[in-house]
Amino acid sequence: MTGIAAKVQNSTELRKPLTALINQGCKPVGGIFRLDYDSAIVLTDDFKKHEAGGVPRGGFLLAVAGDSTEAGFILEDQEIILLRVRGTAPLPNESELIQTRLAVVRDAGASGVDFDDVTDVLTRNELQQSAFDCEVLGTFYTETDARDARVEYGADIDNVVVSARYQVFLPSTDVLSWLASYPAAADERDSLAIGKVRFAATRRKALIAGTDQADVRIDVSDFVGRKTAVFGMTRTGKSNTIKTLVTAVHRYASEHERSIGQLIFDPQGEYANVNRQDGTGLRLLGDDDSTVRIYKVEPDATDSREKTLRLNFYDREVLEAAWSLVSDATAQVNTNYAKSFRSADLTEPDRQDFSAHNRWGWSLVAFYGLLAKCGFTATRFTPLKIALPDDKADAFLKEHPTAITSAGRGKYTINSPAGALSLANWVGKRSADFPKWHDENSRFPDIFGVYEYTGVTSAIRTIRPFHGPESTGDVAELLWQDMVAGRLSIVDLSSGNELVAKVMSERIVTHLLNKAGERFREDADPLEMQIVVEEAHNLFERGGRDVADDPWVRLSKEAAKYKMGLIYATQEVTSVDKRILSNTSNWLVAHLNSDHETRELSHYYDFKVWAPSIIRAEDVGFVRMKAYSGKYIVPAQIAKFDHSMVNEARKAAGLGSISSAESDG
Known part of the structure; x- marks a missing residue:
């Protein structure tokens, strides 16, 4: 092929979607020297790792067969094998390398010189070689070689070759964001940037390489009408995650002109009130009770959004x-x-x-x-x-x-x-x-x-x-009407003890389930609604009752046909009934301090791989996330809930912006 013809051919190849992806700033880190259906061993060296900006455990790598050209890397086939680094692997000559390293350390220490002074160039290069043990997550591919072909994903590989033509790349910031957000990145209108990719507690290399700025986007519809678990110890960012999700759903409903009611059971009053530190809160998503309602034992009569939580027991x-x-x-x-x-x-x-x-x-x-x-x-x-x-x-x-x-x-x-x-x-x-x-x-x-x-x-x-001598009506029925109207309703349970919170919340959920069941039997369109439960371990009884007597298990079993979603947060995976866990679609897991909890978590998806990191890293907002439409677990630093999120949701609802100073007032 002539030089001109080769350039034309290469230009055409570079426009194919997966070839373009690899050439979008991805850095070579080595090649595969052993591959099977579940794992791969990647040969690398210290220089390549340094040039790429570091390779963290749990990080994504891309394996492709092809050739490097002046124009870029050209793929043989439009497919990319997605790998995840599990750790290091011994090289075939590992025992010899250990002996050599031992000699270098001994000689340098004995003579008081640098390591480089007791080795030649070839030895130094050989000593810098190492290998990654990687898990094969799946394959990105296109069904045709057309430039506009749609990228598909399969959770495995359909062929194993022993060729040494597989080269391995570390994703650039943009490509890493695409990987972490797949397939939500395909439609930004339906997606939300929930945070940034984060593989490790130590982020020095990520800061230098810029990969700490790789967005993680979620498809908001994944979190509507489905079960979502938010696990983590106290003060690890569960509430921040929930506020972000609730705001995203509220905004999504406005942008798509859909009525999606959201009901939050608030055991500490955290969601019902504006945060004094940053002057923001979920109640600011609406200005009056047409959008937001907050049920309290002692409501503020001057704020139309606040309603009484009490019943007149004599009514x-x-x-x-x-x-x-x-x-x-x-x-x-x-x-x-x-x-x-x-x-x-x-x-x-x-x-x-x-x-x-x-x-x-x-x-x-x-x-x-x-x-x-x-x-x-x-x-x-x-x-x-x-x-x-x-x-x-x-x-x-x-x-x-x-x-x-x-x-x-x-x-x-x-x-x-x-x-x-x-x-x-x-x-x-x-x-x-x-x-x-x-x-x-x-x-x-x-x-x-x-x-x-x-x-x-x-x-x-x-x-x-919860007895109000002047109260009228049933709070449970009022909340059902809120869901019919697509409001955000917050039930402040901070004034009662755990038993009261449990009894009140279960009765409300039972009422909502019964009303939704009535609509279903009447063949009426179901209402879309979300139920959010904080401190879920205080409300759920694992295996304690039959389905008919446990509204939370009923919710997990029946709610899909009613389009009722459940977001529950707890620090105890083991406190959640297995029937609920088995019906959970979205998982966001922060730090847990017990292997008893991580062992239970390890029964679901491949969280077993992340168990050591979940126990070790205590950073606030650092989660491992598996979304309903997501194809694999993505580690992320969840964005801090702030005023800009509230104002974006208000804008989508046709409301004006509000400052934190106004909210304080």
Whole structure:
């Protein structure tokens, strides 16, 4: 081939996608001298590693067959084998090299001269040779040799050759970003730069080479309607990661004109409030309650975004919710009395069934009396009408003249929780006089039976912070309506203990699942929503209950068909039910300090490879990430959540920018 023809041919070859990729600043580091389907041994030397800017453990390498020309490196075939460095490997003549190195160190030390002074050039070159042990991750290829051919990826190689024509390159900053973001890099409109590539805690070489600036982009749709795990010890950046993801989904929904509700369970109040240090926070994604709602025990009446988290336990409209919270609060009390108490059913029967409805009324007497006994106050109380023989009522009124009032014909009205408590105590201690209300068909004795058991009453008192005498409506239903409207809703659980947070969050999730299930059965379009759980180890019970009784496992099993996503953060992989882990699509893993946790993590994808780094490196925001559409684990330094992220999301939603100074005010 003539020189001109060769140049034309080379110019054509260089425009092919994978050839162009290799020639985009990638640095040669050596060649393959042993290759099989799972691993490769790469021969290199100190000079090549230095020129390339260093090769970290876990780093990506690109192996290609081809020739170096004046115009660039020309690939024989449009395919690149992607390797990941696992460590070093011995050379075939390693024993001889060790002996030589030993002699050099001994002679230099004995004579007090530099190492180079006791070796010749050939020996020095030979001593600088080494090898990388690499894992074969897969192959980038094009199905045709056309210049516009689409790059595909296969998670293996489909042929093994022993030719020494495979040369190995270290990716440049741009190519490294493409590798770390594949396939999200193909469409920047749907992707988000979540951070920078980071292979090691020590970043000196990466800073010098500029590879610390390689973006990692994710496809935001990967995190919508799917399960996402964020693992890491306290203060390793879990909350920062969640804020970044929530903001990205909020922005994505605005840009694509999609309604995606997001619900955050906030155990520490971290998401509900603006961070005083940087003056930013998720609540700034909206200016009013049309976009953002924050549910608190003590809401700020001057801020429309803040709503009460409390229920009025005496409100007949939320009876089911109130009973659910009260009975669940006693779940840790396992006495027979407590079990009988929890078995009570306060569902209102048919009003035409007078006997059943009367028994139900007496169950409410016992229930509202119990609330009064446990210190639940009331500023308004819907009168409760019950049947009571006049002679018994007269006897009761002699002791409690204001507790009830006559409604005529053997009917009496209870006008306050205190009245319910007085009547329940009076009737409960006279079972012989009221056999119908103490038989097996009545729930009254099941509820009254715990009045004197402090284990039960103490448990119920723990949920008093969530009782609001002036509140109206069911928070769970309000949150469902928020999801229907595509709002960001934050439930601040910082005012209650762990049990209260668990009971409240489980009831809300159950309600959302039930409502989503109703839509599904009605063949209505599902609502897209995300549920975010911090400190998930306090809420999840690993293997503790059947699916039907565990809303979190139900969420992992049923939510895909409802398009409900789950982002959960915890420092304990082992605290998460395996059924949830098995249905998790996205993984972001920061520092964990226990091999007990990393062993559990190692059961999923190839996190086993990263276990030593996960235990050793404690840097904040340094994660190993496997996204749903991602083909392999990518180590990344997650970007710090900041005001610019908030303002970009606000801009997408048609809102003006806001400064941190304004947010402080």
